[in-house]
Amino acid sequence: MDGATARRGTTTMLDAVDWRVELDERWVVLGPNGAGKTTLLRLAGAELHPTSGLVYVLGERMGRVNVFELRPRIGLTSANLGIRIPGDEKVSDVVVSAGYGVLGRWREEYENEDTGRAYQLLDQLGMGALAGRAYGTLSEGERKRTLIARALMTDPELLLLDEPAAGLDLGGREDLLVRLSDLAEDPYAPASVLVTHHVEEIPPGYTHGMLLRDGKVVAAGLLDDVMTAEPLSETFGLPLTVERRAGGRFTAYRRR
Numbered sequence: 001m002d003g004a005t006a007r008r009g010t011t012t013m014l015d016a017v018d019w020r021v022e023l024d025e026r027w028v029v030l031g032p033n034g035a036g037k038t039t040l041l042r043l044a045g046a047e048l049h050p051t052s053g054l055v056y057v058l059g060e061r062m063g064r065v066n067v068f069e070l071r072p073r074i075g076l077t078s079a080n081l082g083i084r085i086p087g088d089e090k091v092s093d094v095v096v097s098a099g100y101g102v103l104g105r106w107r108e109e110y111e112n113e114d115t116g117r118a119y120q121l122l123d124q125l126g127m128g129a130l131a132g133r134a135y136g137t138l139s140e141g142e143r144k145r146t147l148i149a150r151a152l153m154t155d156p157e158l159l160l161l162d163e164p165a166a167g168l169d170l171g172g173r174e175d176l177l178v179r180l181s182d183l184a185e186d187p188y189a190p191a192s193v194l195v196t197h198h199v200e201e202i203p204p205g206y207t208h209g210m211l212l213r214d215g216k217v218v219a220a221g222l223l224d225d226v227m228t229a230e231p232l233s234e235t236f237g238l239p240l241t242v243e244r245r246a247g248g249r250f251t252a253y254r255r256r
């Protein structure tokens with residue numbers, strides 16, 4: 001992104017963001033509610049055009065590329081996608097239908113090869129036993145894992161995860177974190193950008209961080225430089241102490 005700005009009416013959702021993500025990098029984006037994180041992901045996912053500035057996605061310049069050709073190369077999960085999935089949709093179909101860019105299996109007949117890949121991904125995310133269940137019967141954590149399998153179905157070159165751990169209990173979060181961490185450490189996994197509200201939810205293996213506040217970048221760079229007291233305190237507007245524990249996990253709390 002080169003001065004990427006997104007406005008809607010009088011609201012500046014994202015303000016002149018310069019950002020570059022390399023294929024072997026895994027980024028985490030943090031910032032308060034309304035900071036522009038989802039907007040940033042929508043620009044990166046070719047779902048939104050910048051009002052001004054330049055956005056290149058997988059080397060293609062937005063505005064000059066057919067986004068319908070670009071989108072299958074990007075895996076995206078968000079709460080917004082989750083609520084659009086019909087409750088009676090079979091879990092394996094939620095995943096396999098990603099290859100066709102549709103929600104709902106009834107429109108297409110899928111190849112066995114695709115079904116095999118869907119089962120393999122579900123298995124990898126610990127969802128193998130639930131592949132035949134209806135999506136609506138899954139727990140929140142199981143839904144998140146299904147959506148991640150769906151995002152990976154097309155073998156994307158870029159993976160965008162908007163708050164994948166939101167709403168999970170401690171066990172569900174820790175389980176998801178291990179799986180995201182394994183994915184981050186897989187050299188064949190796609191470049192990834194993960195949005196979260198909590199430094200505790202940064203999966204080990206993530207390499208870079210961006211802090212956003214009021215649509216502007218407060219800090220961006222290597223995780224160890226960015227996830228420190230000063231930039232995080234500035235981002236959230238309160239004095240924070242930040243620690244990185246053995247095993248690569250972060251924790252932050254208010255200084256008093």
Ligand SMILES: Nc1ncnc2c1ncn2[C@@H]1O[C@H](COP(=O)(O)OP(=O)(O)OP(=O)(O)O)[C@@H](O)[C@H]1O
Nearest residue numbers: 008011012013031032033034035036037038039040
């Ligand atoms: N379609 C829209 N029309 C007008 N304003 C919008 C629109 N979409 C987002 N905004 C505004 O842009 C700003 C950034 O929103 P965005 O969803 O990117 O924030 P966020 O960092 O993802 O927040 P959260 O942590 O709550 O998900 C907010 O002030 C929001 O109200």
Ligand SMILES: [Mg+2]
Nearest residue numbers: 037038039162
């Ligand atoms: Mg958001």
